[in-house]
Amino acid sequence: xxxxxxxPRYKIIEKRQSVxxxxxxxxxxxxxxxxxxxxxxxxxxxxxFQNNGVVDDSQLPKDRFSAERLKGVDSTLKIQPAxxxxxxxxxxxxxxxxxxxxxxxxGTRLTVV
Amino acid sequence: xxxxxxSPEALRLQEGESSSLNCSYxxxxxxxxxxxxxxxGKGPExxxxxxSAGEEKEKERLKATLTKKESFLHITxxxxxxxxxxxxxxxxxxxxxxxxxxxxxIIP
Numbered sequence: 150x151x152x153x154x155x156x157p158r159y160k161i162i163e164k165r166q167s168v169x170x171x172x173x174x175x176x177x178x179x180x181x182x183x184x185x186x187x188x189x190x191x192x193x194x195x196x197x198f199q200n201n202g203v204v205d206d207s208q209l210p211k212d213r214f215s216a217e218r219l220k221g222v223d224s225t226l227k228i229q230p231a232x233x234x235x236x237x238x239x240x241x242x243x244x245x246x247x248x249x250x251x252x253x254x255x256g257t258r259l260t261v262v
Numbered sequence: 263x264x265x266x267x268x269s270p271e272a273l274r275l276q277e278g279e280s281s282s283l284n285c286s287y288x289x290x291x292x293x294x295x296x297x298x299x300x301x302x303g304k305g306p307e308x309x310x311x312x313x314s315a316g317e318e319k320e321k322e323r324l325k326a327t328l329t330k331k332e333s334f335l336h337i338t339x340x341x342x343x344x345x346x347x348x349x350x351x352x353x354x355x356x357x358x359x360x361x362x363x364x365x366x367x368i369i370p
Contacts, residue, residue, distance in 0.1 A: 153305075182358065184360075189362075190363075191266075191268075191360040191361050191362040191363050194357055194358065194359065194360075197356075197357055204356055204357070205356060240305050240306070242305075247356060248293040248294045248353045249294070249311070250308045251296070251308070251358060252308060253298075253305030253306045253307070253308075254305050255304060255305050256305050258303075
């Protein structure tokens with residue numbers, strides 16, 4: 150079974166530039182999560198989708214971050230404009246049901262300089 | 263708001279020295295507790311799901327247990343390859359909330 154795919158693996162951008170991350174979840178998984186993980190910390194939930202609807206985006210900085218899930222499958226997370234404090238690993242995860250185990254991709258390491 | 267606290271933050275053990283990691287949680291209506299392992303530069307890897315107090319799960323040298331307020335991850339006779347950060351997460355209020363993790367180092 151193919152796992153959660155994310156791209157790119159690494160990205161370096163200057164502050165005030167924009168960046169987009171892509172995620173392809175495990176086939177058949179209705180729930181999709183985007184997490185931000187700063188070095189030395191646990192993952193922080195940014196947004197949770199159930200199919201193509203948003204369940205929770207209470208911790209998403211909506212003035213600069215946006216996310217969408219096309220047709221309930223792939224998802225993109227965008228940052229515009231980026232700030233230095235956005236430097237982190239962005240993790241995508243998916244699960245079959247909301248309260249079942251979530252499987253993670255390898256993450257995208259973003260460095261904002 | 264759901265809260266997850268893990269302790270200790272870091273733990274160094276000699277190879278073969280058994281110990282336990284703690285995850286205490288505050289959540290209204292726990293619908294699942296999850297343990298993950300995370301190696302440097304990788305995404306979290308799923309280990310266990312626990313749904314109700316008294317439940318236990320085992321995998322190789324790891325055993326996870328759950329009470330109404332906390333979960334323990336017991337590691338028996340660890341090996342150097344068990345070195346990683348262990349993350350606990352709870353599902354309540356319709357979202358998955360993680361703790362900050364315990365960084366485990368096993369010294370040969």
